[in-house]
Amino acid sequence: MPTRRTVLRTGGGLAVASAAAVSLPAAAASAGGDGWQTLRSRLTGQLVLPADGDYPIAKQNQFAEFDAAHPQGVVFAENADDVRASIRFARRRGLPIRTRSGGHNYRGWSTGDGLVIDLSRINHATVTGDTVHLGPGAQSIDALHALAPTGRQVIAGTCPTVCPGGFLSGGGIGYQTKKFGIGSDRLVSARIVLADGDVVRVSADRDPDLFWALRGGGGGNFGIVVDFEVRPIDAPRLVFFNTIWTWAAAQQVFAAWQQWHLTSPRELGSAAIVMLPDAAPGNEPLVIVTGGYHGRQAELDAELDRLVTLAGATPTSRSVADLPYHQGMVTAYGCDQLTQDQCHREGTNPDALLHRTGLLREGYRFFDRAFTPAELTAVLAAWDADRVPGQRRFLHAMTLGGKAKQPARDATAFVHRDAEFIVGFTTQLDAPTPESVAQAEAVVAAGSALLDPIGAGAYVNFPGSHLPDWSRQYYGANYARLLRVKRRYDPDDVFRHPRSIGSPSA
Numbered sequence: 359m360p361t362r363r364t365v366l367r368t369g370g371g372l373a374v375a376s377a378a379a380v381s382l383p384a385a386a387a388s389a390g391g392d393g394w395q396t397l398r399s400r401l402t403g404q405l406v407l408p409a410d411g412d413y414p415i416a417k418q419n420q421f422a423e424f425d426a427a428h429p430q431g432v433v434f435a436e437n438a439d440d441v442r443a444s445i446r447f448a449r450r451r452g453l454p455i456r457t458r459s460g461g462h463n464y465r466g467w468s469t470g471d472g473l474v475i476d477l478s479r480i481n482h483a484t485v486t487g488d489t490v491h492l493g494p495g496a497q498s499i500d501a502l503h504a505l506a507p508t509g510r511q512v513i514a515g516t517c518p519t520v521c522p523g524g525f526l527s528g529g530g531i532g533y534q535t536k537k538f539g540i541g542s543d544r545l546v547s548a549r550i551v552l553a554d555g556d557v558v559r560v561s562a563d564r565d566p567d568l569f570w571a572l573r574g575g576g577g578g579n580f581g582i583v584v585d586f587e588v589r590p591i592d593a594p595r596l597v598f599f600n601t602i603w604t605w606a607a608a609q610q611v612f613a614a615w616q617q618w619h620l621t622s623p624r625e626l627g628s629a630a631i632v633m634l635p636d637a638a639p640g641n642e643p644l645v646i647v648t649g650g651y652h653g654r655q656a657e658l659d660a661e662l663d664r665l666v667t668l669a670g671a672t673p674t675s676r677s678v679a680d681l682p683y684h685q686g687m688v689t690a691y692g693c694d695q696l697t698q699d700q701c702h703r704e705g706t707n708p709d710a711l712l713h714r715t716g717l718l719r720e721g722y723r724f725f726d727r728a729f730t731p732a733e734l735t736a737v738l739a740a741w742d743a744d745r746v747p748g749q750r751r752f753l754h755a756m757t758l759g760g761k762a763k764q765p766a767r768d769a770t771a772f773v774h775r776d777a778e779f780i781v782g783f784t785t786q787l788d789a790p791t792p793e794s795v796a797q798a799e800a801v802v803a804a805g806s807a808l809l810d811p812i813g814a815g816a817y818v819n820f821p822g823s824h825l826p827d828w829s830r831q832y833y834g835a836n837y838a839r840l841l842r843v844k845r846r847y848d849p850d851d852v853f854r855h856p857r858s859i860g861s862p863s864a
């Protein structure tokens with residue numbers, strides 16, 4: 359998902375909730391009464407209540423839209439015992455639980471009006487033997503830096519502050535995916551706190567059904583993961599590249615990029631982004647093809663020459679840098695001119711500079727093939743239609759394929775094994791009004807209506823602003839098994855959000 363920073367950089371029905379969940383007096387929570395102090399005293403971590411000065415920041419997610427949620431408490435858990443105490447406390451009081459690691463869910467599934475259990479302080483990234491242990495709250499940028507001296511790295515996406523809690527639970531797609539697979543395919547085991555407070559380490563040998571579900575079944579469904587053990591990737595260096603093309607060449611560049619991916623080596627992972635930082639009529643969109651190559655720069659240079667030939671157009675800008683892996687990823691994150699602390703969401707540390715997004719609407723689908731010329735013409739026309747000042751607009755596409763296609767569709771909960779691309783329409787607003795929100799939603803709805811009939815399912819980590827048939831789109835034939843796992847491990851539906859396993863779907 360492109361961020362505002364990308365813009366700047368490139369200049370270019372299971373059990374029903376207990377009624378008590380909503381009847382706990384907010385005043386009691388604010389004052390720390392009604393058992394909240396007992397919870398607080400049991401935690402190694404921190405409980406933040408509405409009356410506390412740090413509450414406004416403590417409840418923030420990546421998207422300001424969800425500041426409208428008012429959790430009765432936010433627990434910053436520091437270990438599995440904190441998580442267990444929080445789950446038991448919430449269950450005794452019938453408080454709905456939401457689990458949060460990086461807070462990047464586009465639909466606000468990691469916040470709500472009950473108890474938010476935040477994992478941002480369980481953020482280790484350590485090497486033990488042949489594997490890497492990641493805390494659910496290890497932001498990509500921090501894991502990257504922590505692992506750099508070890509020579510081991512992990513699959514991560516294109517945002518520096520996304521966390522494994524959601525990323526790995528839903529799958530995990532990055533520039534590394536074509537060569538090394540989906541992030542969750544590299545999971546060896548996970549330590550998880552279950553609805554009854556039990557803490558178990560699940561793997562292929564221990565609770566294999568739950569282990570299967572944790573690899574692509576989506577976060578916030580089965581329990582709260584406090585440690586992911588993953589197989590590292592062998593990536594000492596990354597050749598990062600960024601090319602910018604004119605809007606006039608958009609059709610040929612996007613078509614060429616799709617052909618390029620389908621005929622390029624596994625070492626090449628990339629994204630194509632058509633963007634308008636302000637969709638006012640008359641503004642000129644940019645087309646960007648960017649990514650990372652796991653090989654020698656000379657090979658990547660030759661591949662880029664091939665892209666130019668396929669496109670029959672020349673980029674207005676082409677930059678390539680062969681870098682140690684972690685520096686390549688820092689550059690891909692747009693943080694190469696920032697300190698590690700600055701490369702964090704504002705409010706999370708005193709130096710943090712990355713802005714939150716006001717409101718985002720999106721609609722993505724997987725594709726097993728390239729667009730036909732007619733499909734692409736229609737997609738670009740829909741993306742360009744009904745321009746509105748003050749709206750940011752993206753057509754965003756990433757590559758999968760390669761190693762991600764090897765496992766069978768039912769090998770893990772991640773079903774999208776034929777996918778070569780994920781493509782989506784995104785709109786963003788800084789200062790939403792009812793009218794501008796309706797306009798932003800209309801663009802995404804028009805785009806989704808075009809993508810849906812030709813697409814091959816949707817990605818739970820890009821959940822879709824409007825997706826009535828989400829269970830089929832996210833999980834296909836794997837949904838039946840996910841329901842069974844849910845009933846076994848969370849029979850009371852403690853871990854629930856609007857599209858959690860078992861929730862109503864059209």
Ligand SMILES: Cc1cc2nc3c(=O)[nH]c(=O)nc-3n(C[C@H](O)[C@H](O)[C@H](O)COP(=O)(O)OP(=O)(O)OC[C@H]3O[C@@H](n4cnc5c(N)ncnc54)[C@H](O)[C@@H]3O)c2cc1C
Binds near residue numbers: 461463467
């Ligand atoms: C700017 C941006 C760029 C992105 N780029 C990519 C990309 O390149 N590739 C990609 O694959 N995805 C990408 N994503 C999507 C991202 O993978 C998902 O939003 C992911 O779910 C975020 O995880 P999180 O922990 O940061 O968010 P959260 O909102 O904290 O969590 C997301 C979901 O997981 C649940 N959850 C969180 N922690 C846990 C836990 N410990 N145990 C169980 N459930 C948990 C939450 O309840 C919620 O339902 C991007 C998102 C953004 C905003």
